[in-house]
Amino acid sequence: MNKDNKTLIDDVRVIYEKMIKLGGEMRSAAMSADERISEIQEENSKLQAEVERLRTANIDSVAVCEQALQAKAEAEQERDQLIAYQAELVRELTSCQSVLHMLAHAGEVTPVYADDAKAVLKRKSEHSLAQHDAEVIEQFARELGVFDPEYDDQEYIEVPRYTIKDYANQLRQQANEVQS
Template sequence: MSSSIEALQQRLEQVEEHNCELAHDLEAERHHRRAAERGRDALAAHQSDLVRELTSCQSILHSMAHYGSVTPEYADDAKAVLSRTKEASLARRDATKKAEALHEFLMFPRMGDEPVRAKAVKLRDGYRQQAEGGGDE
């Protein structure tokens, strides 16, 4: 009887050790997945940012070319857009989302007292400025 109890205890220790290894592997996989998702989000934001900005540049350039008034500065604007990093685009997208969330919060009547609302307005406006490229990215 003692030998079977010892065998069961030994097997239990093996199973617990295996569970710890699996938990560690699972956490490592979760970490890798989160890193991949952050990278994917950064690239998606960057692509969206570039398309939006370059579409505007293209539209302006097309109109100006039609009237013969294209200047080198417009090409410089397009180059500046293309030189942006994906991290800057992600920061702009995040700031836009934060500003939108704060704006929605402010749409509810009586959400917070005046100092809280004033702080929310200030944060929202700061995020909007950041999203437009005028703040720290």
């Protein structure tokens, strides 16, 4: 063999070894790509599950908001009925106050009775109803634990929608018992 052939054979051998090494690296890279694809698919599945969980939570939140709006509308209707009822009571009281005033002037009743009736008439119905509404809301919040110290750092808490409905029904039942 001459020297050029030997050099050529050595060069071919070196190239062959480099190709084998490069082929091994390419197989390794291909396996890494397959592993990465599997990781991405797994991450995609997790993200899709999270999207579905959030979609379900959003639907539940919308339902809670709708029930809260309905409860608010019912409470406003009840408040308006109370205002009308209170106005009716004020009309009755006005009539009674007039009679008491006449009786007081006739000497049959002391003027203190008429003054008591005037004090009742001076009350603002909106204030007393607003105060009542605030007390009802605060009582409900206390029952839910909204004012518990563990929630001080939270902007909001989740409330199951049945809790709101149950509380509204409880208030209605109490109102019915008082009217009976």
